[in-house]
Each structure stands twice: as structure tokens, then as C-alpha cells.
Amino acid sequence: MxxxxxxxxxxxxxxxxxxxxxxxxxxxxxxxxxxxxxxxxxxxxxxxxERAVPADITMMHAGEYDQAEIDQFTEQYRDYIAMQETMVLQNIDGSNIHFGQNQTLAGTIQDISFIVQNQKFDFILDLDNEKLDVKEGFVAVPIYFMEQHDLKIGDTIKLKSGRYEREFVISDYARDFEMNSSLTSSKRFVINQNDYDEMLEMRAGELEYLIEFKLDENGDAAAVQTAYNEAGLPANGPIIEGKIFTLFNxxxxxxxxxxxxxxxxxxxxxxxxxxxxxxxxxxxxxxxxxxxxxxxxxxxxxxxxxxxxxxxxxxxxxxxxxxxxxxxxxxxxxxxxxxxxxxxxxxxxxxxxxxxxxxxxxxxxxxxxxxxxxxxxxxxxxxxxxxxxxEPGKSRKYSFSLLKNKFISTNIYIGLRDVGKRYKLYRLLFVIFIVCTFIVILPLNIFNTMNSPEFSTYMGIGKSDMRIDLRRTDRITEDFKKLQEELKNDNDVEKFATYITSSYPVQNAEGSWDYLNIETGDFSEFPLKYLEGRAPEREGEISLSFANAGKDGLNKKVGEEVTVRVGGEEQTLSVTGIYQDITNGGKTAKANTSLGVNKEAILWYIVSMDMAPGVDKRMKMDYYQSTYDSAQVNDIKEYTYQTLGNLIEQMSTVVIGGIAIALIIAVLITSLFLRMLLSKDMSQIAIMRSVGLTSKQISHQYMAGTMMVLVVGIILGVLVSNYLGEFLVSTAISYMGAAKIEFVDIIWQTWLLCPLALMIAVGLTIFECCKVAEKDDLSVVLRS
Structure with a gap:
């Protein structure tokens, strides 16, 4: 039964x-x-x-170092440290790596290194998560480049650097726990030991070192870092904790x-x-x-x-x-x-x-x-x-008299009047239309914001037409000076600014010393949006990233002081502002050029520039890329895409899915609502038909009321997405170093295209649902 x-x-x-x-x-x-x-x-x-066994602490260092001192330090802190290994990287400029039809990796924002597999931990894996064992003449290429340049296993890449020239066959995708993500600025190619030794002998690349530590279960990462810094051991590059790699992955x-x-x-x-x-x-x-x-x-x-x-x-x-x-x-x-x-x-x-x-x-x-x-x-x-x-309750009087209507069609007016009289019934549909709009607009706003040049301000970069990165090479300082002179005399360049990033010892909240990447230069040409305060403009001033100013960083507010060690001497700098930055774990700083450059720990040089009106930006980028072999030349949008490409592509899928879901919801709910409403009003509809109203006229009444609810719901939905959405996204991303996201609102998408799609879908649904059948026996309906 x-x-x-x-x-x-x-x-x-x-x-x-x-x-x-x-x-x-x-x-x-x-x-x-x-x-x-x-x-x-x-x-x-x-x-x-579990398979990759990543390092818990990684010190990046360029320059001389003594492995015996590191071994001695490891033994001294054996209670904390389980294993230590130093990986020697041979950094190769992307323009020296050739593939396909005369293509190179020039222009990539990634530092490219050739390495051999580690012996103790921090292993590079294949797609089956097995340790890579690369044969002589072969190379395992990072997934990032395999995907970005559509490289396949069996393809070849040719390495040309100075006197060294060698062709490698791609044997595997390299899955690298520490450097998988596009957010990390380095990628590691794995080759055989014999090929690596040949490269080393021919001095094909610039040497850099990853001094890595694997801690015991009870090891204190902060204590080991502090002890390492106080011991004066080599670390003139970033110091990265393993949890950052986990977060990026x-x-x-x-x-x-x-x-x-x-x-x-x-x-x-x-x-x-x-x-x-x-x-x-x-x-x-x-x-x-x-x-x-x-x-x-x-x-x-x-x-x-x-x-x-x-x-x-x-x-x-x-x-x-x-x-x-x-x-x-x-x-x-x-x-x-x-x-x-x-x-x-x-x-x-x-x-x-x-x-x-x-x-x-x-x-x-x-x-x-x-x-x-x-x-x-x-x-x-x-x-x-x-x-x-x-509909229990007392009848109520409403001030929507039909006699007062002198401007719009009677049927449309009756439909709008019905919404006012039964607003409690329509409010459910109203809320659903707001939610449907929210589901469409929020992912779209996130996608547009991440895909916009303005997003560079959340990466600690001022908005500009072009960005040139000079990475560490033998002639980097010489190239930097030459580039500045050329830009001064280039009439195609409207304005430019140069920045030098170095690693400095900085006193933390506990009084011990950490290393911090500080960028020096003129920050007035390409300004950032500051959460608090302003850019450093005068001697003795510094600004901190949001994450660096927080409790997990230096724990400083605007107006407080930071102690930095330069050339063996301590300088006290006043914090003038706090900005947003999601790069380098979110912990960076910017200082006036008066701070001076830590020449022993220069990480990179950056030049930002705007082109004069009418100049072909792409041709200019190609010129500087070909003139300076060590340069990485990108426009800001391309730089952002290379950094956040995976996330942007996945978010585009969410946008398409959100639109489809919202349309389905709107159609289904509208159908159910109108069915309920027409069932409820069956007797009323029969009376209207008996006095001569046609089915078309009656349909127009319901269509007018429902479409008004839709239009108002869309307007409120877009506003809620723009303001509440910004708050929700800012809260979610604050742990990365961006505490106040401002959506890039593309008007024709958020206020025209998406609302139009909803209106068409719901309008067709209303049209079909509001067809009042004329074959029904009115006498039966009226008697019921």
C-alpha cells in the first residue's frame, strides 16, 4: 500500500x-x-x-660555503635534526634551453636549475610517485613546463650555455613537492650524474645551494633557524619552512x-x-x-x-x-x-x-x-x-488601486500589484534569485580579478606595462647598469624604475635574527595600494607586507621600528606602511635606497616601465629579451598568469559550472513556484477568464510580477556578490598575505551578460509555465 x-x-x-x-x-x-x-x-x-620526504627547513644560498661547518652544526643540534643534505643547483637561463621549432624558455619568471636526485630526502618523483632514476642522455622536466609548453615524453630539449651544448631526451615528468607550484619561483630539471658532472666541469650554469634539514618529530623549526642564523652559516637567500611548500601545493x-x-x-x-x-x-x-x-x-x-x-x-x-x-x-x-x-x-x-x-x-x-x-x-x-x-490570517487592505494606474499596461500593473500584496509569498523566490546571481557573479569576479593586471598589487608589484627581471649571472651587475643607461635614452619608454632585492638580517620580535628579503628603490613611480600608511620615501623608512607585519612575522605596526643589519652595522628603520603580498610566503619588505644594498646577498634586479603612447609593447619586449640574455621580460598580465596559471584555469571551470548551476536552479525553482501559484489562484484565474480576459492577458500578469522579482533579485545579487564576496574572499586569502581584495568588476559581464542569461532562461520558463489552459471547464473550476 x-x-x-x-x-x-x-x-x-x-x-x-x-x-x-x-x-x-x-x-x-x-x-x-x-x-x-x-x-x-x-x-x-x-x-x-610520504614518498618525496620534503625538507622541513630549506636555506637558499649563492656563493662560497663550507660543508664541514654545516656538518658540525648538524651534529651539535642532533636532538632536533634527523638528516641534512646540500643540493647543488646549476642555474641555467631560460633562453639557453631550446625545444620544438626554435623555441626557448626565455621570458619565464621561473629560475631553472639542473640537478641530480638527492640521496637522503627531498626526492623528485615521477607521475607514479616513484623516485626518478634518470639515465644518461635523458632529462626529467618539471610538470609546470611540460604543461605550459605542451612538451611530451620522447621530445628533445637542447641546452646551450657558453661552451657547453647537449641534447637531452625527455624521459619523465618531474613531480617536485617543494617546487611543483607556480607560486614557487624555481623549477628543477633532473639529469643523470654523468651528465651533471659534465655540465659542472664545463661551467654551464651558475651555482646555487639548497642547504636542507629534515627534523625529528619533536624538532623545533624556529629554534633551528635561529641557531643557524646566529652561527653565521651561509644563507644569503630565502629561508623557507616546509609548511610553505605544503600550502603552495x-x-x-x-x-x-x-x-x-x-x-x-x-x-x-x-x-x-x-x-x-x-x-x-x-x-x-x-x-x-x-x-x-x-x-x-x-x-x-x-x-x-x-x-x-x-x-x-x-x-x-x-x-x-x-x-x-x-x-x-x-x-x-x-x-x-x-x-x-x-x-x-x-x-x-x-x-x-x-x-x-x-x-x-x-x-x-x-x-x-x-x-x-x-x-x-x-x-x-x-x-x-x-x-x-x-494563506491563513485576516484580510488586509492595500493601497494599490487600479484606478490610480495611468502609466503602464493594466495587466502588467495587476502583476506588479500582486507582488506587493503577497510579498511574503514572493520573498522566497526573491531570495533564490539573489542566491543564483551570487553563484554566478562571485566566481566570475574572482576569476576576473586574478586574471587582471591589477592583481599584481596583491603580489607586491606596482602596476606597469612591462617588467624585466635580471637573475643572478656573472654579468648581472654590468647588464643592470647597461640597461639603466639604455632606458634613459629610449624615447619609447615613458617612465621606468629600478629595484634591487637583497637578503638582510633583521631582528625579530624575540630579539634574535632572521633573514628577510628587502626590496630597495623608488616606489613613487609605480605605487602600491597600502592597507595602512604609505611607501618608504625618505632615509630610515621601511614598509612591511601584511604577513610580515603580523604576529607570525615581525609583529610591527605603522610607526614602530625595525632593526636591520647592513654591512655589519645595525640600522633602525621606521615602519611607514603595510601592503599586501602573496609571494615568497607573503613575508617581504620595501625600503628607501638609503638603506644600501647587501652586495653579498643580492637575489635579483627588477625594472618596471611604462611605454609611451603608440609604442608596440610586444616588439619592445622582444627587443629587450634578445638584447639581454639574462633578462626575463614580461608584461604584468603574463607575469601574473605564470604565477597563478593553474588557479586561474581551475577557477574558469568553476565559473562555467556556476553559470550552468545557477541557470538550472533558476529554471527549476521558477517552475515549482509558478506551479504552486497557479494552483493556488485556480479559482481567481477562472473568474478572470469568465469575465472575458484571455489566457495571454492573464499570463502577462504573472510574467510581469515574476520578472520584477527577478530583476530586483539580480540587482541585489550583484551588489551582494561585489561587497559581501570581497569580504569572504579577503578573509579566506588573508593567510596568504592579502587581507583586502578589491574585485575587478567588468561591467558588461556582471551587469549585462550574466543578468541577461538569467533573464532569458527565467523568462522562457515563465512563458511556458504561465500558459493558462483554455480547454478547462470553467464551471467545474468555479464550483471547486
């Missing part, structure tokens, strides 16, 4: 039942996919970390998962509203049948079961199907994870965690249905037979 009742009810309301079923399924698919993606991320990160996939979870949460909320709409429509249709059942003495509990069992079956079936389909849908989200972290997602964790979604949706829907059905308890059989149950 139970199945028969469910079957008959399903057949009676096929369209509504199928719509609710599809909607619940979609909610479960999204929620389960997001949870599945997080489970895969946890599993793959754990597996990669997880960031792009975690960011996408967070956005999807947020959308899934909104969908679950909408699912409950969808059920409410359906219940109200069904109860409104069956109110007289409910009264008859009560009059016959059928218990309230059994009456509720008639309605509740249907949604129990639908929720259970939709939950099961959504759960199973989520494992196919998640493949659209984890392609980046499969490439960069792990291709093996065979663990059972995802199956267990993903069950949270269907179970949560099922129990939430059942509990919500039970809450709505309690309304049946409050009405007697006589009342159920005599009045409209879903």
Missing part, C-alpha cells in the same frame, strides 16, 4: 516530482564532489609527502574546493526552499482531501505519512544516485591534482566522507518536511474544507 500511494502521487505530479528529484540529485552531486575532492587532496598530499585545489563547498551549501539551502514550495503546492491542492481524511477519523500521523513517504523515497533515491554520480563529476575538478600531486585516488576515505552529503541532505529534507507538516495539526477538518490553508 505504501508503494502504491507513493507511485500514484508520483504519477499525479510527474513534472514536480521529477524536478524535485533532479534538484536534490544535483545538490548531492555537488556537495559529495566537493567533499570527495577534499578527501582526494588530503590523501594525495599525504602520499606525495594544496592552494589551488583547496581554493576551488572551498568555492564549490560554498556553492554546495547554498544549494542545500535552496533545496529546502524547493521542498517547501513543493509541499505548499501539494498541500494547497489536497487541502480538501486532507479535511475529508480528518473527518473520516484517519490519525494525523498517517495523513502525514502519505506526504512524507514520497519525499523519503525521492530523497533516498536522489541521494544514492547523486552519491554515485559524484565520483564521475569529481574528475572534472581533480585533473590538476592528478597531474601535480597523485594519480592514485584508490583510498577508501573519499567513499566514507562523501556519504556525509547524501545523508545530510536526506535527514535535513525529512526533518524540514516534518516541520512543514505540523501545520496540518493546527487546523480542523471543517476549516480544511472551508478555506485556503496556506
Amino acid at each position: 505504501f508503494l502504491k500511494i507513493v507511485k500514484n502521487d508520483f504519477l499525479r505530479n510527474k513534472i514536480v516530482s521529477i524536478t524535485v528529484f533532479v534538484f536534490i540529485t544535483m545538490s548531492v552531486i555537488l556537495a559529495a564532489s566537493a567533499i570527495n575532492n577534499i578527501a582526494n587532496l588530503i590523501q594525495s598530499m599525504s602520499a606525495l609527502q 594544496a592552494m589551488s585545489d583547496m581554493a576551488v574546493a572551498i568555492v564549490i563547498i560554498f556553492i554546495s551549501s547554498l544549494l542545500i539551502v535552496i533545496a529546502t526552499l524547493c521542498i517547501r514550495l513543493t509541499f505548499l503546492a501539494t498541500i494547497d491542492e489536497d487541502i480538501r482531501e486532507i479535511g475529508i481524511m480528518k473527518a473520516m477519523g484517519i490519525p494525523k500521523k498517517d495523513i502525514k505519512k502519505v506526504y512524507l513517504n514520497k519525499y523519503r523515497v525521492i530523497s533516498a533515491a536522489a541521494g544514492l544516485i547523486g552519491y554515485l554520480m559524484s565520483f564521475a563529476a569529481v574528475n572534472l575538478l581533480n585533473s590538476n591534482m592528478r597531474l601535480y600531486l597523485s594519480s592514485d585516488f584508490s583510498g577508501s576515505l573519499k567513499y566514507v566522507l562523501s556519504l556525509i552529503a547524501p545523508l545530510l541532505v536526506y535527514f535535513m529534507i525529512v526533518m524540514y518536511c516534518q516541520k512543514i507538516l505540523k501545520r496540518i495539526d493546527k487546523i480542523s477538518a471543517v476549516e480544511a474544507l472551508r478555506r485556503d490553508f496556506t
Whole structure:
């Protein structure tokens, strides 16, 4: 009997039942996919970390060093340090690496190093997460370059540097836990020991050292870093903790998962509203049948079961199907994870965690249905037979007199008037349209912001037309001076500014000394947006990044002082401003040129410039790239894309998915709402038809009211996305060093294209749903 009742009810309301079923399924698919993606991320990160055994502390150093001193330090702190290994990098400029049809890696923002596999830890892996064992004449290329330049296994790359020239065959993708992410500014190519020794003998590249430490389980990373610095051991480059590498590896996939979870949460909320709409429509249709059942003495509990069992079956079936389909849908989200972290997602964790979604949706829907059905308890059989149950209460007078309308069509006015009279009924649809708009606009704003030249300000870089990076080579200082002279005499250049980044010892909040990358130069030409204060303009001034000024950094505020050691002497600098920067772990600083350059620890030179009006920027970039072999020349948009390319591409997928989801939601909910509304107004519609109104005129009334709700909902949805969205994104990304994100709002997309797509989809839905059938017998309707 139970199945028969469910079957008959399903057949009676096929369209509504199928719509609710599809909607619940979609909610479960999204929620389960997001949870599945997080489970895969946890599993793959754990597996990669276990196989790669990354360093807990990495000191980057260029220049002379004594391994015996490092060994002595390691023995002295054996209680903290489990292993130590020094990797020797041979840095090669991208312009010296050739592939394809006369292509090179010139222009990449990445430092390129050739290495051999480590012996103790920090292993470079293949796509099966096995340690790379590269044969002579072969090379394992980082995933970043394989993907960016569409390189394939079996292709060749040719290395030309000075007297050294050698062709290598690509044998593997190199999965590098420490330098996988595009956010890290270095990439490591793995070659055979014999090839490496030949390169070293021919002095093909500039030498740099990674002095790495693997700590015991109880090892204190901060204590080891402090002791290392105080011992005066070599570290004239950045000092990086292992947790930064973990953060960079997880960031792009975690960011996408967070956005999807947020959308899934909104969908679950909408699912409950969808059920409410359906219940109200069904109860409104069956109110007289409910009264008859009560009059016959059928218990309230059994009456509720008639309605509740249907949604129990639908929720259970939709939950099961959504759960199973989520494992196919998640493949659209984890392609980046499969490439960069792990291709093996065979663990059972995802199956267990993903069950949270269907179970949560099922129990939430059942509990919500039970809450709505309690309304049946409050009405007697006589009342159920005599009045409209879903609209109890006293009648109210409204000041929307038809006689006062002198400006718009009567049918449109009646439709707008109906919204005003029954605003409590329409507010549900209004909220859903706001949420649909939010689902579309928020990911779109994030994508546009990350893909915009303005995003460079969140990377500690002033906006400019072009950026030239000079990395460490034998002639870097000479090239830098030559470049400055040429720019002064180049009429195509409107303005330019030079910056030098060096590593300086800085006194931290505990009084010990850390190393900090400080950029010196004139920051007035290409200014940043400061969260507080201003740029350093005079002698003795410094500005700090948001992360560096926080409690985990130097713990300083504007107006406080920072002690920096330059040339063996201490200088006290006043903090003039705090800016945002998501590079180098978010911990950087900028100082006036009066600070001086730490010549023993220069990391890189940077030149920013704007072109004069009418100058071909691409031709100018090609000229400087070919003139200065050690230069990396990019426009700011390209620089941003190379840094955040993976995240930008994944966010574009989320944007497309968000638009599709929002359109489906809007169409489904509008259909359900109008079905409920037309069912509720059946008698009223019959009266209007009996006095001569056509179906078309009646349809225009409902279309006008619903479209007005849509338009107002879209406007508020865009505003909420712009302002609340900025707050949510800023809160989420603050741990990376950016505390106040300002969205780049592309007007024609957010205020025209996306709203137009919603309006067309909802408009067509309204048109189809509002077709009032003319074949119905009016006498039957009026008698009912």
C-alpha cells in the first residue's frame, strides 16, 4: 500500500516530482564532489609527502660555503635534526634551453636549475610517485613546463650555455613537492650524474645551494633557524619552512574546493526552499482531501505519512544516485591534482566522507518536511474544507488601486500589484534569485580579478606595462647598469624604475635574527595600494607586507621600528606602511635606497616601465629579451598568469559550472513556484477568464510580477556578490598575505551578460509555465 500511494502521487505530479528529484540529485552531486575532492587532496598530499620526504627547513644560498661547518652544526643540534643534505643547483637561463621549432624558455619568471636526485630526502618523483632514476642522455622536466609548453615524453630539449651544448631526451615528468607550484619561483630539471658532472666541469650554469634539514618529530623549526642564523652559516637567500611548500601545493585545489563547498551549501539551502514550495503546492491542492481524511477519523500521523513517504523515497533515491554520480563529476575538478600531486585516488576515505552529503541532505529534507507538516495539526477538518490553508490570517487592505494606474499596461500593473500584496509569498523566490546571481557573479569576479593586471598589487608589484627581471649571472651587475643607461635614452619608454632585492638580517620580535628579503628603490613611480600608511620615501623608512607585519612575522605596526643589519652595522628603520603580498610566503619588505644594498646577498634586479603612447609593447619586449640574455621580460598580465596559471584555469571551470548551476536552479525553482501559484489562484484565474480576459492577458500578469522579482533579485545579487564576496574572499586569502581584495568588476559581464542569461532562461520558463489552459471547464473550476 505504501508503494502504491507513493507511485500514484508520483504519477499525479510527474513534472514536480521529477524536478524535485533532479534538484536534490544535483545538490548531492555537488556537495559529495566537493567533499570527495577534499578527501582526494588530503590523501594525495599525504602520499606525495610520504614518498618525496620534503625538507622541513630549506636555506637558499649563492656563493662560497663550507660543508664541514654545516656538518658540525648538524651534529651539535642532533636532538632536533634527523638528516641534512646540500643540493647543488646549476642555474641555467631560460633562453639557453631550446625545444620544438626554435623555441626557448626565455621570458619565464621561473629560475631553472639542473640537478641530480638527492640521496637522503627531498626526492623528485615521477607521475607514479616513484623516485626518478634518470639515465644518461635523458632529462626529467618539471610538470609546470611540460604543461605550459605542451612538451611530451620522447621530445628533445637542447641546452646551450657558453661552451657547453647537449641534447637531452625527455624521459619523465618531474613531480617536485617543494617546487611543483607556480607560486614557487624555481623549477628543477633532473639529469643523470654523468651528465651533471659534465655540465659542472664545463661551467654551464651558475651555482646555487639548497642547504636542507629534515627534523625529528619533536624538532623545533624556529629554534633551528635561529641557531643557524646566529652561527653565521651561509644563507644569503630565502629561508623557507616546509609548511610553505605544503600550502603552495594544496592552494589551488583547496581554493576551488572551498568555492564549490560554498556553492554546495547554498544549494542545500535552496533545496529546502524547493521542498517547501513543493509541499505548499501539494498541500494547497489536497487541502480538501486532507479535511475529508480528518473527518473520516484517519490519525494525523498517517495523513502525514502519505506526504512524507514520497519525499523519503525521492530523497533516498536522489541521494544514492547523486552519491554515485559524484565520483564521475569529481574528475572534472581533480585533473590538476592528478597531474601535480597523485594519480592514485584508490583510498577508501573519499567513499566514507562523501556519504556525509547524501545523508545530510536526506535527514535535513525529512526533518524540514516534518516541520512543514505540523501545520496540518493546527487546523480542523471543517476549516480544511472551508478555506485556503496556506494563506491563513485576516484580510488586509492595500493601497494599490487600479484606478490610480495611468502609466503602464493594466495587466502588467495587476502583476506588479500582486507582488506587493503577497510579498511574503514572493520573498522566497526573491531570495533564490539573489542566491543564483551570487553563484554566478562571485566566481566570475574572482576569476576576473586574478586574471587582471591589477592583481599584481596583491603580489607586491606596482602596476606597469612591462617588467624585466635580471637573475643572478656573472654579468648581472654590468647588464643592470647597461640597461639603466639604455632606458634613459629610449624615447619609447615613458617612465621606468629600478629595484634591487637583497637578503638582510633583521631582528625579530624575540630579539634574535632572521633573514628577510628587502626590496630597495623608488616606489613613487609605480605605487602600491597600502592597507595602512604609505611607501618608504625618505632615509630610515621601511614598509612591511601584511604577513610580515603580523604576529607570525615581525609583529610591527605603522610607526614602530625595525632593526636591520647592513654591512655589519645595525640600522633602525621606521615602519611607514603595510601592503599586501602573496609571494615568497607573503613575508617581504620595501625600503628607501638609503638603506644600501647587501652586495653579498643580492637575489635579483627588477625594472618596471611604462611605454609611451603608440609604442608596440610586444616588439619592445622582444627587443629587450634578445638584447639581454639574462633578462626575463614580461608584461604584468603574463607575469601574473605564470604565477597563478593553474588557479586561474581551475577557477574558469568553476565559473562555467556556476553559470550552468545557477541557470538550472533558476529554471527549476521558477517552475515549482509558478506551479504552486497557479494552483493556488485556480479559482481567481477562472473568474478572470469568465469575465472575458484571455489566457495571454492573464499570463502577462504573472510574467510581469515574476520578472520584477527577478530583476530586483539580480540587482541585489550583484551588489551582494561585489561587497559581501570581497569580504569572504579577503578573509579566506588573508593567510596568504592579502587581507583586502578589491574585485575587478567588468561591467558588461556582471551587469549585462550574466543578468541577461538569467533573464532569458527565467523568462522562457515563465512563458511556458504561465500558459493558462483554455480547454478547462470553467464551471467545474468555479464550483471547486
